Amino acid sequence: MASTATILMCHVSLRFFAPQLEKSLRYGLRPPIGPLDRTEEKMAHMKTSILTVLACVIGFSGCGETERQAKQLETIEKVEKVGEQPTKELEEAQPTASVLPPTTTTHVIHGENIVQTFYGKVVGVTDGDTIKVLVTNGDSNEERRVRLAAIDAPKKRSGQAYAEKSREALAAMVFNRDICVFQIDVDRWGRIIGFVYVLGEDVGDAMVRAGLAWEFDRYSKSETLGLLEQQARASKVGLWADPDPIPPWEFRKKN
Numbered sequence: 246m247a248s249t250a251t252i253l254m255c256h257v258s259l260r261f262f263a264p265q266l267e268k269s270l271r272y273g274l275r276p277p278i279g280p281l282d283r284t285e286e287k288m289a290h291m292k293t294s295i296l297t298v299l300a301c302v303i304g305f306s307g308c309g310e311t312e313r314q315a316k317q318l319e320t321i322e323k324v325e326k327v328g329e330q331p332t333k334e335l336e337e338a339q340p341t342a343s344v345l346p347p348t349t350t351t352h353v354i355h356g357e358n359i360v361q362t363f364y365g366k367v368v369g370v371t372d373g374d375t376i377k378v379l380v381t382n383g384d385s386n387e388e389r390r391v392r393l394a395a396i397d398a399p400k401k402r403s404g405q406a407y408a409e410k411s412r413e414a415l416a417a418m419v420f421n422r423d424i425c426v427f428q429i430d431v432d433r434w435g436r437i438i439g440f441v442y443v444l445g446e447d448v449g450d451a452m453v454r455a456g457l458a459w460e461f462d463r464y465s466k467s468e469t470l471g472l473l474e475q476q477a478r479a480s481k482v483g484l485w486a487d488p489d490p491i492p493p494w495e496f497r498k499k500n
Contacts, residue, residue: 354440355395356466357429367419373398373411373458376419378426391426392436395465396449397493398458399484405496407484411457418451419443456483459492
């Protein structure tokens with residue numbers, strides 16, 4: 246309101262006093278003509294006009310400052326709202342690692358609750374859905390077996406087709422690279438069940454998209470894996486080139 250009033254005052258002042266300012270400046274640039282009282286009157290007009298212009302300049306500056314302060318307050322209010330995503334500028338200021346997925350502030354991923362998050366380097370690839378991760382804790386190193394959550398890949402030990410291609414594809418993606426693991430559980434064999442990210446990409450999604458793993462329906466709550474599997478099936482990529490591919494969990498039962 247104060248800024249609007251200032252602008253209106255400046256507009257009215259300039260409209261009414263601009264002619265006086267023009268006359269004052271014209272007479273001020275040469276010796277006055279006429280009686281002394283006329284000269285004093287012109288000088289008074291000139292002072293009034295100059296003061297009016299200065300008031301307008303100050304008013305417009307104050308208006309700009311007020312708008313800037315309003316924008317700052319608006320930004321602060323947005324950031325302080327619970328659960329609101331930060332702006333792009335604030336996101337860029339947050340410390341992130343290249344192995345992190347796009348959003349790391351959530352405690353749920355693919356419909357699963359995250360129990361812990363850790364980082365490490367992949368030192369082994371067992372098959373298309375299981376890896377060995379070296380985790381550094383201070384001065385000590387710990388090797389952890391990680392089973393990719395929500396997917397199932399052909400296993401070489403069971404003699405299923407595409408088992409080696411699946412393992413090689415996973416190795417090409419993660420071996421000897423730093424990864425981020427979002428752990429959701431531990432299975433009966435002591436393997437960590439989690440979603441693995443490398444260079445910001447979900448590894449499980451990538452395997453299913455390439456047609457080298459299935460969505461593990463029994464253990465999946467993901468809304469995206471099923472769609473990726475359908476797309477891979479329709480494109481007949483990877484194991485979907487086989488006329489009658491068998492899901493690993495069914496193949497294990499038969500063999």
